[in-house]
Amino acid sequence: MSDQDKKPPTKFGVVLFPGFQALDVFGPLDALNNMSRTRPLEFVILAATLDPVSTKVDNPGDNPGQIGQSVVPTHTFDTCPEDLEVLLVPGGFGARDPATTAPIVEFLKRIFPKLRHLLTVCTGSAIVAQSGLLDGRRATSNKRRWEWAASQGPAVHWVREARWVVDGNIWTSSGVSAGIDLIFAFIADQYGEETAKQLADIAEYVRNPDSSVDSFA
Amino acid sequence: MSDQDKKPPTKFGVVLFPGFQALDVFGPLDALNNMSRTRPLEFVILAATLDPVSTKVDNPGDNPGQIGQSVVPTHTFDTCPEDLEVLLVPGGFGARDPATTAPIVEFLKRIFPKLRHLLTVCTGSAIVAQSGLLDGRRATSNKRRWEWAASQGPAVHWVREARWVVDGNIWTSSGVSAGIDLIFAFIADQYGEETAKQLADIAEYVRNPDSSVDSFA
Helix, strand or coil, rough: CCHHHHHCEEEEEEEEECCHHHHHHHHHHHHHHHHHCCCEEEEEEEECCCEECCCCCCCCCCCCCCCCCCCCEEEHHHHCCCCCCEEECCCCCHHCCCCHHHEEEEEHHHHHCCCCCCEEEHHHHHHHHCCCCCCCEEECCCCCHHHHHHHHCCCCCCCCCCCCCEEEEEECCCCCCHHHHHHHHHHHHHHHHHHHHHHHHHHHCCCCCCCCCCCCC | HHHHHCCCCEEEEEECCCCCCHHHHHHHHHHHHHHHCCCCCEEEEEEECCCCCECCCCCCCCCCCCCCEEEECCECCCCCCCCEEEECCCCCCHCCHHHHHHHHHHHHHHHHHCEEEEEECCCCHHHHHHHHCCCCCECCCCCHHHHHHHHHHCEEEEECCCCCEEECCCEECCCCCCHHHHHHHHHHHHHHHHHHHHHHCCCCCCCCCCCCCCCCC
16 A cells, blocks of 8 residues: 555654754644644654753853743654654754764664654754665755755755755755744645644644745745 | 843753643754853753653643653742743743643742843743733734733733834744744844844854745734
8 A cells, every 4th residue: 555545644743852943843843733623633742761851962062142932742652652653853953963863863874764754954954864764765854054964964865046955755844943844744635635724724824835945045 | 220231141040841842942042052161151840840851741631642752840930030031932832721820820920020131932922911921012923823822811912013122121032933933033122133143054044134024924
């Protein structure tokens, strides 16, 4: 049975790590939260441990005045439900720390074959690229960290000028707010354009509807 | 000394309550988080208790399949630092529960005279309206909950067609994603347009730059 023959997904999850970018996560999740009021969903928040995860990196170094917020995980990478269907991987400053991304890369290698869709925002695609899962696929990433992100996957067909890119079951978006356009495109694809339009209207969000238009490239 | 003579604010806070709207909070905070990497800030997350606060309402009722995420407060309303300068009040489904908003209304009455600026997103303006602080001022709110929001402050000069409204030191925005435009407008006003532009570029966010243009009104 192809994915198109299946019902739209209902089991979502997100990966968190110290130094994740808040809007990478909560842009897409706000739309999913709203959708779940009329279409029941399941949702897991995955991290290395069950301790709250901050948008601040563990060692702020030159940024002692950096502020952040902490979100509570529901599962660790080891206890992730095996029937997860859609996984969102955000970016952020923490994505540049190999010690932070190593357990995520291992988790992605293990879980990806079971997923129906993998979505990334910003430098989340660099983490996925490290796992090798994007090799031979088209993908995009944050424009401010483009050279670094692209260097994480030399065998990836990086598309610089794109709000988001879809290749098979991997959806990658450009930086930060582009994740909002990505989730509405994903919702339109899976649940129909009318559902996406309703949810964007609820959020009073002016969509960037063309994936190839990118004023930040 | 007028506010214009003072240095730009550095002490920010946000009010959380069960059933807050995720993007109301993390749209603005993402920009502040980014700004704090180059301009040191202080930030408090305020709630009735120090327990993590979910975007889900406490009693989902007809929405058992509703999903949400929980954020960790740093202070209660009672322990809020007295030198707080800027407070953000989000909206969300929880804003419609008087038991949820009652302690926030009391807190707002107490803290507002000490604040330099009060910012609201979505139905956050309805909570502030309940406190009487918007009486005689111009303000806007969420368009899907307009009649309810407006009814919370009969003495408020509600402006329906607006992405955001500034009246004195109270900045109110329309629904959900409008808070992102509000924060960039606030940053432009307080720290300069160049700072706002840089932060919007980092977030790859296409601003809605005119506060009077509102396609959702």
